[in-house]
Amino acid sequence: MSFLKDKLSIFTKTELPFIKRYQESDRVYTFLFEKDKDLSWNEGQHGLFTITHKKMKDSIRPFSVASSPSEGVVRITTRIDEEPSEFKKALLELEEGMKIKMIGPVGSFYLKDETPRLFMAGGIGITPFRAILKQLEADGNRGGKPSELLYVDSQEAHLYKDELDELARNTSIDVHYLSTRNDMYSYTNEFIASHNNNAQYFVSGPKSMVASMTNYLKDKHISKRNIIKDTFRGIE
Ligand SMILES: Cc1cc2nc3c(=O)[nH]c(=O)nc-3n(C[C@H](O)[C@H](O)[C@H](O)COP(=O)(O)OP(=O)(O)OC[C@H]3O[C@@H](n4cnc5c(N)ncnc54)[C@H](O)[C@@H]3O)c2cc1C
Numbered sequence: 001m002s003f004l005k006d007k008l009s010i011f012t013k014t015e016l017p018f019i020k021r022y023q024e025s026d027r028v029y030t031f032l033f034e035k036d037k038d039l040s041w042n043e044g045q046h047g048l049f050t051i052t053h054k055k056m057k058d059s060i061r062p063f064s065v066a067s068s069p070s071e072g073v074v075r076i077t078t079r080i081d082e083e084p085s086e087f088k089k090a091l092l093e094l095e096e097g098m099k100i101k102m103i104g105p106v107g108s109f110y111l112k113d114e115t116p117r118l119f120m121a122g123g124i125g126i127t128p129f130r131a132i133l134k135q136l137e138a139d140g141n142r143g144g145k146p147s148e149l150l151y152v153d154s155q156e157a158h159l160y161k162d163e164l165d166e167l168a169r170n171t172s173i174d175v176h177y178l179s180t181r182n183d184m185y186s187y188t189n190e191f192i193a194s195h196n197n198n199a200q201y202f203v204s205g206p207k208s209m210v211a212s213m214t215n216y217l218k219d220k221h222i223s224k225r226n227i228i229k230d231t232f233r234g235i236e
Helices: 002-011 086-093 123-138 140-144 161-171 181-195 207-219
Strands: 013-023 028-034 046-051 060-064 073-079 099-106 117-122 147-152 174-178 200-206 227-232
Touching (some): 117 123, 117 181, 123 207, 147 181, 181 207, 207 227
Parallel strands (some): 117 200, 200 227
Antiparallel strands (some): 028 073
């Protein structure tokens, strides 16, 4: 049933009024939109966001929703470089009350079974985990199954750090801020030694990171059904 629900939500379209944006770091911005009362999502899912205030060739991008519905806003966080795409230029032009369209929620990257969980984020791939940790905080960590977040960023510019530290305190989830993939392999080995296939492994980030961590898990005999992936196509 949940598979069917995930598929059907692709037909849900919602107009979201822009509230405000702020900078998370040098090149990373968060955009907040009003949440329509009928809109909901499972923490970790993404939406397909369309620019509507101007015409452009390539007006849609998928973004993970980085907030939980209980926060009452739709939050997206994205990197905007010095020479942004037309889409991201248009995002920066948004003023309070202007609307963007969201199709969805989409995807199956969310919590289903109550098992220990290893959350693995690469760079901007942290966005769905912010929402998931918010959910776990609200739910009292769902019975307290041991969970860890491994967050690798080679620039050591870990986003949401203050919030993640607070969420870690409120949920007893261990958060590890890492700067290399080798660090991620070491922590992953420790987790596998304790939980093996009695756990779920959530991987989110750029294509190369998701592919290499998935292969690593498979080499360690973690079954495909215990690996849940969110590949951020379009991010190097
Ligand atoms: C499920 C999902 C969740 C995502 N969540 C986030 C998020 O939370 N934050 C965030 O910043 N980004 C997220 N992304 C990536 C986002 O959709 C954009 O692709 C990215 O931000 C780059 O956008 P851009 O406009 O700067 O560059 P673009 O103009 O999109 O181009 C960047 C480069 O990627 C290539 N490219 C673009 N789209 C694709 C594609 N579909 N497949 C292969 N190559 C492609 C282009 O040719 C170009 O070389 C997500 C992607 C997916 C699929």
